[in-house]
Structure formats: C-alpha cells, structure tokens
Amino acid sequence: MTNPTKATRTDLRVAIAGLGPIGTKVAQALDRGIDGLVLAAVSAQNPEKHRSWLGDLATAPAVLGIEKLADVADIVIECAPAKLIRSIVAPFVGSGKTAVVLSAGALLENEDLIELAKQSGGQIVVPTGALIGLDAVTAAAVGKIHSVRMVTRKPVQGLAGAPYIVENNIDIERITEPLRIFEGTAREAAKGFPANLNVAVALSLAGIGPDRTRLEIWADPTVTRNIHRVEVESDAARFSMSIENIPSENPKTGRITALSVIAYLRKLHAPLRVGT
Ligand SMILES: NC(=O)C1=CN([C@@H]2O[C@H](COP(=O)(O)OP(=O)(O)OC[C@H]3O[C@@H](n4cnc5c(N)ncnc54)[C@H](O)[C@@H]3O)[C@@H](O)[C@H]2O)C=CC1
Numbered sequence: 001m002t003n004p005t006k007a008t009r010t011d012l013r014v015a016i017a018g019l020g021p022i023g024t025k026v027a028q029a030l031d032r033g034i035d036g037l038v039l040a041a042v043s044a045q046n047p048e049k050h051r052s053w054l055g056d057l058a059t060a061p062a063v064l065g066i067e068k069l070a071d072v073a074d075i076v077i078e079c080a081p082a083k084l085i086r087s088i089v090a091p092f093v094g095s096g097k098t099a100v101v102l103s104a105g106a107l108l109e110n111e112d113l114i115e116l117a118k119q120s121g122g123q124i125v126v127p128t129g130a131l132i133g134l135d136a137v138t139a140a141a142v143g144k145i146h147s148v149r150m151v152t153r154k155p156v157q158g159l160a161g162a163p164y165i166v167e168n169n170i171d172i173e174r175i176t177e178p179l180r181i182f183e184g185t186a187r188e189a190a191k192g193f194p195a196n197l198n199v200a201v202a203l204s205l206a207g208i209g210p211d212r213t214r215l216e217i218w219a220d221p222t223v224t225r226n227i228h229r230v231e232v233e234s235d236a237a238r239f240s241m242s243i244e245n246i247p248s249e250n251p252k253t254g255r256i257t258a259l260s261v262i263a264y265l266r267k268l269h270a271p272l273r274v275g276t
C-alpha cells in the first residue's frame with residue numbers, strides 16, 4: 001500500500017558529460033538507483049566505444065552531444081576534458097540549473113560562469129572529489145584562515161605529459177627517487193597541470209583562494225597512489241589531512257573521485273545529511 005502522506009516528487013534528471021572513469025561509475029550508480037534521480041542522458045566523444053555497457057544498463061539514457069544535454073536534464077555532471085567546461089556548464093547554469101564540476105582547475109579561467117550562475121539562479125557545485133576535508137576548510141573560512149599548504153606526491157604516470165613538465169623539459173620518466181617538480185600557487189598549478197591538480201583548485205576555492213593556497217608537487221617513483229597532504233592554520237583550528245588515492249583506469253584520477261560525486265547525488269534527497 002502506498003503511503004498517502006508521502007509527497008509525490010518528480011525525479012531530477014541527471015546528465016553526464018564525459019564517460020571516462022568518473023562518468024562511467026556515476027552513470028552505473030544512477031542506473032542502479034539513487035533516490036529521486038534519474039539518468040537522463042550521457043555525452044561521449046566516441047559513443048560507439050560505450051555501446052556495450054550502456055546497453056547493459058537497466059534504463060538506457062539518451063546519448064547526445066554536450067550542447068543538447070541542458071534540453072533534457074536538470075543537473076549535469078561535468079567529467080570531461082577541462083577545455084570543454086564552458087560548453088558543458090554554461091547551458092545549465094545559464095538556465096538556472098546545476099552543474100557539478102570536476103574539472104575544477106578550469107573554473108579559474110572561466111570565472112564568469114560563476115557570475116552567470118548568480119544572474120540566472122543556477123549553481124556550480126565543486127565536489128570534494130579526490131580530496132578530503134573541504135567541509136572543515138569551508139567552515140574555517142567562515143572565520144579567518146592564515147595559511148593553506150598542500151603537498152602532492154604522484155607516481156610518474158600520474159603526472160606525465162602535464163604542460164608544466166613538457167614546457168620546462170623536466171625528465172621524470174627515468175627518475176629513481178622523489179623529485180620536487182613544482183612549488184607555487186594553486187592558480188599556477190591549474191595552468192601547468194590542468195588534468196592532474198584539480199584538487200588544489202577545489203581546496204583553494206573552499207579556503208583562501210588560488211593565489212594564497214601554496215602547493216608543492218613531487219613526482220615520486222616510490223609510490224603507487226596519488227597522495228595529497230594538506231595543512232591549514234586558522235583562527236578556529238589547525239588541521240592537517242592526507243589522502244592516498246588508488247588511481248582509476250586513468251592514472252591521473254583517483255577512484256574516490258566518482259564516489260564523491262555519487263555521495264553528493266545521494267545527499268540531494270536524503271532524509272539525513274552528514275557533513276556540509
Ligand atoms: N575535482 C577532482 O577531484 C578531480 C577532477 N578530475 C577531472 O575530472 C575530469 C574527468 O576525469 P576522468 O574521468 O579521469 O577523465 P578522462 O579524460 O579519463 O575522461 C574524460 C572523457 O571525456 C570524453 N570526451 C572528450 N571529448 C568529449 C566530448 N566532446 N563530449 C563528450 N565526451 C568527451 C573522453 O573521451 C573521455 O572518455 C578531468 O578534467 C579530470 O582532470 C579528475 C580527478 C579528480
């Protein structure tokens with residue numbers, strides 16, 4: 001028997017832009033069922049490549065170009081190459097909808113998207129992703145944060161090909177011990193490592209901004225995980241946190257990133273929300 005007091009609600013329609021390790025896992029989780037949400041559409045560069053597993057889903061989503069997603073969905077999960085951020089996010093936030101942005105580094109060069117969301121009543125959500133503790137950082141930022149420092153260590157294949165490494169002719173392929181390859185701000189890291197250090201930008205947006213958040217990056221042949229250690233000094237608390245991410249099929253991307261998006265989606269209609 002149905003509960004007569006239970007309000008009826010229309011499911012929110014979710015679109016996924018980019019079917020790499022993040023998009024694939026989130027699509028499968030939505031298909032298995034997340035309360036109040038339905039997977040409406042996906043975008044892929046090469047839809048043919050995904051035909052088999054998409055065909056195994058209980059409910060097949062529409063497969064559309066990124067420019068069509070906002071016609072059929074209320075929320076988009078942007079998990080595509082960073083250069084596509086504007087074409088994915090603008091149609092959603094410009095029509096008062098939500099865009100969950102994984103390519104957080106690219107927000108710094110597309111800050112007007114935040115203004116667009118403000119004008120249109122939309123929202124850009126940067127999930128905690130591959131990082132840890134952004135709830136504590138946003139809480140500390142309500143008071144005064146004095147400093148935020150992050151040290152990242154990645155195996156060589158988690159950094160290979162980054163523009164900063166190529167432009168500076170840094171030879172990391174043959175290193176046998178840890179090598180510090182970068183020291184600077186989160187803004188500088190976003191330019192030099194657009195597909196490797198979104199976490200640094202997410203941290204900076206939660207805290208004291210991309211120009212005051214300091215970062216070191218180490219190429220470390222002795223580790224197999226993407227390791228981030230963060231230290232925060234504030235007038236409310238001093239805290240340090242670290243996370244050791246197991247890489248997904250994309251060595252630059254930790255497995256936990258997709259789980260963070262799924263956790264966010266589960267919270268949207270949950271009767272109990274834990275964490276800010
Ligand atoms: N915020 C965070 O904590 C983290 C963010 N990221 C970022 O999230 C994004 C996605 O990560 P991954 O899934 O590992 O990336 P990926 O590069 O493995 O997958 C992206 C997918 O988008 C597809 N694509 C390319 N052009 C497309 C188009 N025009 N339309 C639709 N799809 C297109 C690609 O074929 C690929 O399958 C990246 O920008 C990555 O840097 C990754 C890890 C952590």
Ligand SMILES: O=C([O-])CC(=O)C(=O)O
Binds near residue numbers: 196198199252257
């Ligand atoms: O920030 C990123 O783009 C990815 C990352 O470091 C991780 O998954 O550990």
